[in-house]
Amino acid sequence: MQDPIDTRTVQRIRRALLAWYAHNARDLPWRRTRDPYAVWVAEILLQQTRIDQGTPYFERFLAAFPTVEALARAQEDAVLKLWEGLGYYARARNLHRAARLVAFERGGRFPETAEAWQALPGIGRYTAGAIASIAFNEAVPVLDGNVKRVLARVFDIAAPIDQAATESRLWTLAGALVPPRRPGDFNQAMMELGATVCTPKTPSCAACPLRTLCEAAARGTQAERPVKGKKPATPHYEIVVAAIEKNGRFLLGKRPPSGLLGGLWEFPGGKVQAREAHEQALKREIREELGVEIRVGGLAAVVKHAYSHFKVTLNVYRCTIESGTPRPVAHSELKWVSRAQFGRYAFPKANLKFIGVL
DNA sequence: AAATCGGGGGT
DNA sequence: ACCCCAGATTT
Numbered sequence: 001m002q003d004p005i006d007t008r009t010v011q012r013i014r015r016a017l018l019a020w021y022a023h024n025a026r027d028l029p030w031r032r033t034r035d036p037y038a039v040w041v042a043e044i045l046l047q048q049t050r051i052d053q054g055t056p057y058f059e060r061f062l063a064a065f066p067t068v069e070a071l072a073r074a075q076e077d078a079v080l081k082l083w084e085g086l087g088y089y090a091r092a093r094n095l096h097r098a099a100r101l102v103a104f105e106r107g108g109r110f111p112e113t114a115e116a117w118q119a120l121p122g123i124g125r126y127t128a129g130a131i132a133s134i135a136f137n138e139a140v141p142v143l144d145g146n147v148k149r150v151l152a153r154v155f156d157i158a159a160p161i162d163q164a165a166t167e168s169r170l171w172t173l174a175g176a177l178v179p180p181r182r183p184g185d186f187n188q189a190m191m192e193l194g195a196t197v198c199t200p201k202t203p204s205c206a207a208c209p210l211r212t213l214c215e216a217a218a219r220g221t222q223a224e225r226p227v228k229g230k231k232p233a234t235p236h237y238e239i240v241v242a243a244i245e246k247n248g249r250f251l252l253g254k255r256p257p258s259g260l261l262g263g264l265w266e267f268p269g270g271k272v273q274a275r276e277a278h279e280q281a282l283k284r285e286i287r288e289e290l291g292v293e294i295r296v297g298g299l300a301a302v303v304k305h306a307y308s309h310f311k312v313t314l315n316v317y318r319c320t321i322e323s324g325t326p327r328p329v330a331h332s333e334l335k336w337v338s339r340a341q342f343g344r345y346a347f348p349k350a351n352l353k354f355i356g357v358l
Numbered sequence: 359a360a361a362t363c364g365g366g367g368g369t
Numbered sequence: 370a371c372c373c374c375a376g377a378t379t380t
Contacts, residue, residue: 046375053366053374087364090377124377144375164359191375200373201369231372232361260363308363349365 005176012213013154014179014186020209021189024196026051029058031188036110036135037068043127044095048088051195057086068110071096072103080263080346087349089262094122114140125171134184141174142187143167146194152226153198156215161226234310240282241269241316243300243358244326249338250358252345253289253331260307265345267316268331278315289331292324301354316354 025031028051030042041061046054061082065071071079076096083092098120102110111117114132118125125143132138141147148161151173159166179186197204205217216222244251244267252265270285272278279296286294297318304313328334337345342355 043375048364048374048376050366050374085365087366088376090363094377122377126376130375142375145373146375188375195375228372262363306365308365309361 005173009213010177013177013210016209016213017189017193018179018182018185021185021192025188025192026196029055034135036131038062039131039135040110040127041095043130044091044122045086047091047127049086054086057082068099069103069108071099076263077346081344084264084346085349085352089264090258091122093257093263097121098123112136114138130187133178133187137183139178139180139183141171141178142191143171143174144191144194146191146198147174147187149200149226150190150194150198150210153203153216153222154210154214156219156221156225158225158227160229162229234306236311236313238272239269239312239314240272240278240285241267241314241354242282242286242294242296242319243267243316244286244294244319244321246321246336249336251290251326252335252337253328254333254335256330256332261348263346264348265335266348266351269314272315278317282317282319286319289329290324290326290334291329292326293322294319295322301357303350303353305350305353312350314350314354316358 030038033039042054042058045057045061064078064082065074074096076093079092079096080089083089086092101120102108111120112132113136114125114128117123117131118128123131129140129142132140133142148167148170151157151170152161155173157166157169159169161167161170174190177186177190193208193210197208198210201223203222205211205214205222208214208217211217214222216225242251251268253268254265255261255263257263268286268289269282270289272281276284282296283294286292297320299315300318301316302313303316305311326334339358347355
Protein backbone atom coordinates (compact mmCIF):
# COMPACT_ATOMS: atom_id res chain seq x y z
CA MET A 1 0.00 0.00 0.00
CA GLN A 2 1.03 3.61 0.53
CA ASP A 3 3.51 4.83 3.06
CA PRO A 4 1.49 5.95 6.04
CA ILE A 5 2.69 9.44 6.96
CA ASP A 6 2.72 10.15 10.60
CA THR A 7 0.51 13.09 11.44
CA ARG A 8 3.24 14.86 13.38
CA THR A 9 5.42 14.91 10.26
CA VAL A 10 2.50 16.25 8.25
CA GLN A 11 2.01 19.09 10.73
CA ARG A 12 5.70 19.95 10.71
CA ILE A 13 5.82 20.09 6.92
CA ARG A 14 2.69 22.24 6.72
CA ARG A 15 3.88 24.68 9.35
CA ALA A 16 7.43 24.99 8.07
CA LEU A 17 6.36 25.44 4.48
CA LEU A 18 3.61 27.98 5.14
CA ALA A 19 5.89 30.01 7.40
CA TRP A 20 8.62 29.97 4.79
CA TYR A 21 6.17 30.94 2.03
CA ALA A 22 4.89 33.90 4.01
CA HIS A 23 8.33 35.49 3.72
CA ASN A 24 9.56 34.06 0.43
CA ALA A 25 6.60 34.14 -1.96
CA ARG A 26 7.48 35.99 -5.13
CA ASP A 27 5.21 38.86 -6.10
CA LEU A 28 3.57 37.38 -9.21
CA PRO A 29 0.67 39.03 -11.06
CA TRP A 30 -1.80 36.15 -10.64
CA ARG A 31 -1.14 36.14 -6.91
CA ARG A 32 -2.69 39.59 -6.59
CA THR A 33 -6.14 38.24 -7.37
CA ARG A 34 -8.40 35.31 -6.64
CA ASP A 35 -10.47 35.86 -9.74
CA PRO A 36 -11.03 32.28 -10.96
CA TYR A 37 -10.66 33.38 -14.57
CA ALA A 38 -7.27 35.01 -13.96
CA VAL A 39 -6.04 32.01 -11.97
CA TRP A 40 -7.29 29.71 -14.71
CA VAL A 41 -5.52 31.64 -17.49
CA ALA A 42 -2.31 31.68 -15.45
CA GLU A 43 -2.40 27.95 -14.81
CA ILE A 44 -2.99 27.05 -18.45
CA LEU A 45 -0.33 29.41 -19.68
CA LEU A 46 2.21 28.14 -17.16
CA GLN A 47 1.84 24.47 -18.10
CA GLN A 48 5.36 23.25 -18.98
CA THR A 49 6.37 26.91 -19.04
CA ARG A 50 8.72 28.86 -16.80
CA ILE A 51 7.36 31.78 -14.79
CA ASP A 52 9.73 34.22 -16.49
CA GLN A 53 8.61 33.13 -19.93
CA GLY A 54 4.89 33.06 -19.15
CA THR A 55 4.49 36.27 -17.16
CA PRO A 56 4.45 38.74 -20.07
CA TYR A 57 1.99 36.53 -21.91
CA PHE A 58 -0.29 36.56 -18.85
CA GLU A 59 -0.29 40.36 -18.74
CA ARG A 60 -1.03 40.72 -22.45
CA PHE A 61 -3.66 37.99 -22.42
CA LEU A 62 -5.64 39.51 -19.55
CA ALA A 63 -5.35 42.99 -21.02
CA ALA A 64 -6.83 41.70 -24.29
CA PHE A 65 -9.40 39.38 -22.71
CA PRO A 66 -10.15 40.65 -19.15
CA THR A 67 -13.11 38.32 -18.59
CA VAL A 68 -14.23 34.87 -19.61
CA GLU A 69 -16.96 36.50 -21.69
CA ALA A 70 -14.42 38.60 -23.58
CA LEU A 71 -12.36 35.49 -24.32
CA ALA A 72 -15.47 33.57 -25.36
CA ARG A 73 -16.38 36.28 -27.88
CA ALA A 74 -12.89 36.41 -29.40
CA GLN A 75 -11.85 34.84 -32.69
CA GLU A 76 -9.52 31.85 -32.38
CA ASP A 77 -7.00 33.65 -34.62
CA ALA A 78 -6.83 36.49 -32.09
CA VAL A 79 -6.29 34.04 -29.23
CA LEU A 80 -3.54 32.23 -31.12
CA LYS A 81 -1.88 35.53 -32.00
CA LEU A 82 -1.56 36.28 -28.28
CA TRP A 83 -0.15 32.79 -27.73
CA GLU A 84 2.35 33.17 -30.59
CA GLY A 85 5.83 32.03 -29.54
CA LEU A 86 4.71 30.31 -26.35
CA GLY A 87 4.22 26.83 -27.81
CA TYR A 88 1.82 24.00 -27.01
CA TYR A 89 -0.90 25.84 -28.91
CA ALA A 90 -3.57 23.28 -27.98
CA ARG A 91 -3.56 25.07 -24.63
CA ALA A 92 -4.85 28.23 -26.29
CA ARG A 93 -7.41 26.39 -28.41
CA ASN A 94 -8.70 24.41 -25.41
CA LEU A 95 -8.79 27.49 -23.20
CA HIS A 96 -10.83 29.29 -25.83
CA ARG A 97 -13.20 26.32 -26.19
CA ALA A 98 -13.59 26.05 -22.42
CA ALA A 99 -14.23 29.79 -22.11
CA ARG A 100 -17.06 29.50 -24.62
CA LEU A 101 -18.46 26.57 -22.65
CA VAL A 102 -18.44 28.55 -19.42
CA ALA A 103 -19.77 31.77 -20.96
CA PHE A 104 -22.40 30.34 -23.28
CA GLU A 105 -23.50 27.04 -21.74
CA ARG A 106 -22.99 27.70 -18.05
CA GLY A 107 -24.25 31.27 -18.08
CA GLY A 108 -20.84 32.57 -17.06
CA ARG A 109 -20.76 30.51 -13.86
CA PHE A 110 -17.39 28.93 -13.13
CA PRO A 111 -17.05 25.40 -11.81
CA GLU A 112 -16.39 25.44 -8.05
CA THR A 113 -14.76 22.07 -7.44
CA ALA A 114 -11.64 20.44 -8.81
CA GLU A 115 -13.72 17.61 -10.20
CA ALA A 116 -15.94 20.04 -12.13
CA TRP A 117 -12.96 22.05 -13.39
CA GLN A 118 -11.32 18.90 -14.70
CA ALA A 119 -14.31 18.31 -16.97
CA LEU A 120 -13.30 21.36 -19.06
CA PRO A 121 -10.99 20.88 -22.06
CA GLY A 122 -7.31 21.46 -21.32
CA ILE A 123 -7.75 21.02 -17.58
CA GLY A 124 -6.21 17.89 -16.07
CA ARG A 125 -5.74 16.87 -12.48
CA TYR A 126 -2.94 19.35 -11.77
CA THR A 127 -4.71 22.43 -13.19
CA ALA A 128 -8.05 21.50 -11.62
CA GLY A 129 -6.36 21.15 -8.23
CA ALA A 130 -4.50 24.42 -8.63
CA ILE A 131 -7.59 26.46 -9.55
CA ALA A 132 -9.82 24.80 -6.94
CA SER A 133 -7.32 25.21 -4.13
CA ILE A 134 -6.22 28.76 -4.98
CA ALA A 135 -9.49 30.35 -6.10
CA PHE A 136 -12.03 28.21 -4.20
CA ASN A 137 -10.10 27.10 -1.13
CA GLU A 138 -10.71 23.40 -1.78
CA ALA A 139 -8.25 21.13 0.03
CA VAL A 140 -7.03 19.22 -3.01
CA PRO A 141 -3.38 18.66 -3.97
CA VAL A 142 -1.35 19.68 -6.99
CA LEU A 143 1.43 17.59 -8.49
CA ASP A 144 3.65 19.38 -10.98
CA GLY A 145 7.34 18.95 -11.74
CA ASN A 146 8.30 21.02 -8.70
CA VAL A 147 6.12 19.10 -6.26
CA LYS A 148 7.29 15.76 -7.65
CA ARG A 149 10.90 16.74 -7.06
CA VAL A 150 10.27 18.05 -3.55
CA LEU A 151 8.37 14.92 -2.53
CA ALA A 152 10.90 12.57 -4.15
CA ARG A 153 13.55 14.21 -1.99
CA VAL A 154 11.66 14.72 1.26
CA PHE A 155 10.60 11.06 1.20
CA ASP A 156 13.72 9.87 -0.65
CA ILE A 157 11.76 8.02 -3.31
CA ALA A 158 14.02 5.81 -5.42
CA ALA A 159 11.37 4.64 -7.89
CA PRO A 160 11.24 6.50 -11.23
CA ILE A 161 8.73 9.34 -10.79
CA ASP A 162 7.39 9.05 -14.34
CA GLN A 163 5.98 5.56 -13.70
CA ALA A 164 2.24 5.42 -13.16
CA ALA A 165 2.53 3.62 -9.82
CA THR A 166 5.00 6.18 -8.49
CA GLU A 167 2.92 9.08 -9.74
CA SER A 168 -0.10 7.64 -7.97
CA ARG A 169 1.91 7.38 -4.78
CA LEU A 170 3.04 10.98 -5.15
CA TRP A 171 -0.55 12.18 -5.58
CA THR A 172 -1.46 10.34 -2.40
CA LEU A 173 1.43 11.91 -0.53
CA ALA A 174 0.57 15.37 -1.82
CA GLY A 175 -3.04 14.82 -0.83
CA ALA A 176 -2.10 13.84 2.70
CA LEU A 177 -0.03 17.02 3.08
CA VAL A 178 -2.53 19.64 1.86
CA PRO A 179 -3.95 21.43 4.89
CA PRO A 180 -7.70 22.06 5.15
CA ARG A 181 -7.16 25.74 6.00
CA ARG A 182 -4.87 27.26 3.37
CA PRO A 183 -4.66 24.70 0.56
CA GLY A 184 -3.90 27.29 -2.11
CA ASP A 185 -1.01 28.84 -0.20
CA PHE A 186 0.35 25.41 0.68
CA ASN A 187 0.24 24.18 -2.92
CA GLN A 188 1.92 27.33 -4.16
CA ALA A 189 4.49 27.03 -1.39
CA MET A 190 5.40 23.51 -2.51
CA MET A 191 5.87 24.73 -6.08
CA GLU A 192 7.74 27.83 -4.96
CA LEU A 193 10.11 25.71 -2.91
CA GLY A 194 10.78 23.44 -5.89
CA ALA A 195 11.32 26.41 -8.20
CA THR A 196 13.61 28.46 -5.97
CA VAL A 197 15.24 26.18 -3.36
CA CYS A 198 14.73 22.48 -4.13
CA THR A 199 16.00 22.98 -7.69
CA PRO A 200 16.85 20.17 -10.12
CA LYS A 201 20.61 20.74 -9.88
CA THR A 202 22.51 21.87 -6.82
CA PRO A 203 19.53 22.45 -4.53
CA SER A 204 20.01 25.05 -1.78
CA CYS A 205 19.51 22.63 1.09
CA ALA A 206 21.07 25.03 3.57
CA ALA A 207 18.23 27.47 2.94
CA CYS A 208 15.45 24.88 2.91
CA PRO A 209 12.67 25.00 5.51
CA LEU A 210 12.27 21.21 5.19
CA ARG A 211 15.98 20.51 5.63
CA THR A 212 15.67 18.81 9.04
CA LEU A 213 12.96 16.38 7.95
CA CYS A 214 14.19 15.66 4.40
CA GLU A 215 15.13 12.00 4.06
CA ALA A 216 17.24 12.59 0.95
CA ALA A 217 19.21 15.34 2.69
CA ALA A 218 19.76 13.05 5.67
CA ARG A 219 21.15 10.32 3.41
CA GLY A 220 22.90 12.68 1.02
CA THR A 221 20.90 11.39 -1.95
CA GLN A 222 19.31 14.72 -2.93
CA ALA A 223 21.40 14.97 -6.10
CA GLU A 224 20.09 11.56 -7.22
CA ARG A 225 16.43 12.46 -6.70
CA PRO A 226 14.12 12.37 -8.44
CA VAL A 227 14.92 9.32 -10.59
CA LYS A 228 13.57 9.62 -14.12
CA GLY A 229 13.45 7.33 -17.12
CA LYS A 230 15.53 8.09 -20.21
CA LYS A 231 14.02 9.80 -23.20
CA PRO A 232 14.40 8.57 -26.79
CA ALA A 233 16.78 10.48 -29.06
CA THR A 234 15.10 13.14 -31.21
CA PRO A 235 15.35 12.75 -35.00
CA HIS A 236 16.43 15.56 -37.29
CA TYR A 237 14.58 16.49 -40.49
CA GLU A 238 15.68 18.53 -43.47
CA ILE A 239 12.79 20.81 -44.48
CA VAL A 240 12.27 22.93 -47.60
CA VAL A 241 10.05 25.99 -47.38
CA ALA A 242 8.58 28.04 -50.22
CA ALA A 243 8.33 31.81 -50.00
CA ILE A 244 6.01 32.12 -53.01
CA GLU A 245 5.73 35.77 -54.01
CA LYS A 246 3.34 37.42 -56.44
CA ASN A 247 2.63 41.14 -56.76
CA GLY A 248 4.29 41.89 -53.43
CA ARG A 249 2.34 39.25 -51.52
CA PHE A 250 3.34 35.88 -50.14
CA LEU A 251 1.25 32.72 -50.06
CA LEU A 252 0.48 31.58 -46.49
CA GLY A 253 -1.39 28.49 -45.35
CA LYS A 254 -3.36 28.03 -42.16
CA ARG A 255 -2.46 24.73 -40.53
CA PRO A 256 -5.24 22.25 -39.70
CA PRO A 257 -7.15 22.97 -36.48
CA SER A 258 -5.46 20.24 -34.43
CA GLY A 259 -2.06 18.62 -34.25
CA LEU A 260 1.35 20.26 -34.42
CA LEU A 261 1.07 24.06 -34.52
CA GLY A 262 -2.65 23.69 -35.17
CA GLY A 263 -4.37 26.85 -36.40
CA LEU A 264 -1.15 28.78 -37.00
CA TRP A 265 -0.22 30.36 -40.35
CA GLU A 266 2.92 29.25 -42.14
CA PHE A 267 4.91 29.33 -45.34
CA PRO A 268 4.22 26.02 -47.09
CA GLY A 269 6.82 23.27 -47.49
CA GLY A 270 7.76 19.85 -46.23
CA LYS A 271 10.38 17.19 -45.56
CA VAL A 272 13.17 16.43 -47.99
CA GLN A 273 13.18 12.69 -48.69
CA ALA A 274 16.29 10.52 -48.75
CA ARG A 275 18.57 11.26 -51.72
CA GLU A 276 16.24 14.03 -52.92
CA ALA A 277 17.50 17.43 -54.07
CA HIS A 278 16.02 20.50 -52.37
CA GLU A 279 14.53 21.85 -55.58
CA GLN A 280 12.84 18.57 -56.41
CA ALA A 281 11.59 18.19 -52.85
CA LEU A 282 10.10 21.69 -52.86
CA LYS A 283 8.41 21.27 -56.24
CA ARG A 284 6.95 17.95 -55.07
CA GLU A 285 5.73 19.30 -51.72
CA ILE A 286 4.09 22.34 -53.27
CA ARG A 287 2.47 20.21 -55.96
CA GLU A 288 1.08 17.93 -53.22
CA GLU A 289 0.05 20.70 -50.82
CA LEU A 290 -1.17 23.42 -53.16
CA GLY A 291 -1.67 21.73 -56.52
CA VAL A 292 0.55 24.17 -58.43
CA GLU A 293 3.87 24.06 -60.29
CA ILE A 294 6.52 26.48 -59.06
CA ARG A 295 9.84 27.84 -60.17
CA VAL A 296 12.39 27.62 -57.34
CA GLY A 297 14.70 30.62 -57.05
CA GLY A 298 17.40 31.63 -54.59
CA LEU A 299 17.92 30.41 -51.04
CA ALA A 300 16.62 33.15 -48.73
CA ALA A 301 17.43 31.68 -45.32
CA VAL A 302 18.55 28.58 -43.43
CA VAL A 303 17.07 28.22 -39.98
CA LYS A 304 17.50 25.58 -37.29
CA HIS A 305 14.72 24.87 -34.83
CA ALA A 306 14.00 22.33 -32.09
CA TYR A 307 10.55 20.96 -31.29
CA SER A 308 9.64 18.76 -28.35
CA HIS A 309 10.40 15.48 -30.08
CA PHE A 310 12.36 16.29 -33.24
CA LYS A 311 14.64 18.89 -34.77
CA VAL A 312 14.52 20.59 -38.14
CA THR A 313 16.58 22.67 -40.51
CA LEU A 314 14.40 24.93 -42.64
CA ASN A 315 15.76 25.85 -46.08
CA VAL A 316 13.70 28.78 -47.33
CA TYR A 317 13.61 29.40 -51.09
CA ARG A 318 12.15 32.29 -53.03
CA CYS A 319 9.61 30.90 -55.46
CA THR A 320 7.10 31.95 -58.09
CA ILE A 321 4.12 30.11 -59.50
CA GLU A 322 4.61 28.69 -62.99
CA SER A 323 1.14 27.27 -63.49
CA GLY A 324 -2.08 26.58 -61.64
CA THR A 325 -4.09 28.18 -58.87
CA PRO A 326 -3.22 27.26 -55.27
CA ARG A 327 -5.88 25.28 -53.38
CA PRO A 328 -5.78 24.26 -49.73
CA VAL A 329 -5.03 20.52 -49.61
CA ALA A 330 -2.83 20.28 -46.53
CA HIS A 331 -4.17 23.53 -45.06
CA SER A 332 -7.58 24.71 -43.92
CA GLU A 333 -7.16 28.02 -45.76
CA LEU A 334 -4.75 29.87 -48.05
CA LYS A 335 -4.13 33.58 -48.28
CA TRP A 336 -1.89 36.04 -50.16
CA VAL A 337 -0.38 38.38 -47.59
CA SER A 338 1.91 41.41 -47.89
CA ARG A 339 4.91 41.93 -45.56
CA ALA A 340 3.09 44.80 -43.89
CA GLN A 341 0.30 42.44 -42.84
CA PHE A 342 2.50 39.65 -41.43
CA GLY A 343 2.01 41.02 -37.92
CA ARG A 344 -1.66 40.12 -38.01
CA TYR A 345 -0.98 36.40 -38.30
CA ALA A 346 0.18 33.91 -35.68
CA PHE A 347 3.29 32.16 -36.98
CA PRO A 348 5.31 29.25 -35.61
CA LYS A 349 8.58 30.40 -34.07
CA ALA A 350 10.54 28.69 -36.82
CA ASN A 351 8.79 30.93 -39.39
CA LEU A 352 9.39 34.05 -37.30
CA LYS A 353 13.10 33.28 -37.47
CA PHE A 354 13.26 33.94 -41.24
CA ILE A 355 10.25 36.17 -41.88
CA GLY A 356 12.34 39.32 -41.42
CA VAL A 357 14.64 38.61 -44.36
CA LEU A 358 11.89 38.16 -46.94
C1' DA B 359 2.66 2.93 -21.14
C1' DA B 360 4.17 5.56 -24.82
C1' DA B 361 3.78 9.26 -28.04
C1' DT B 362 2.47 13.87 -29.16
C1' DC B 363 2.71 18.65 -28.40
C1' DG B 364 6.89 24.36 -28.29
C1' DG B 365 9.93 27.10 -26.85
C1' DG B 366 13.42 28.97 -23.80
C1' DG B 367 16.96 28.94 -20.33
C1' DG B 368 20.20 26.63 -17.31
C1' DT B 369 24.15 23.50 -16.97
C1' DA C 370 23.89 18.35 -26.08
C1' DC C 371 20.81 17.40 -22.64
C1' DC C 372 17.57 18.56 -19.03
C1' DC C 373 13.65 20.87 -17.27
C1' DC C 374 9.67 23.78 -16.95
C1' DA C 375 2.86 25.59 -12.16
C1' DG C 376 0.90 19.04 -18.02
C1' DA C 377 -2.95 17.42 -21.08
C1' DT C 378 -4.52 14.51 -24.53
C1' DT C 379 -4.33 10.88 -27.78
C1' DT C 380 -2.83 6.44 -29.24
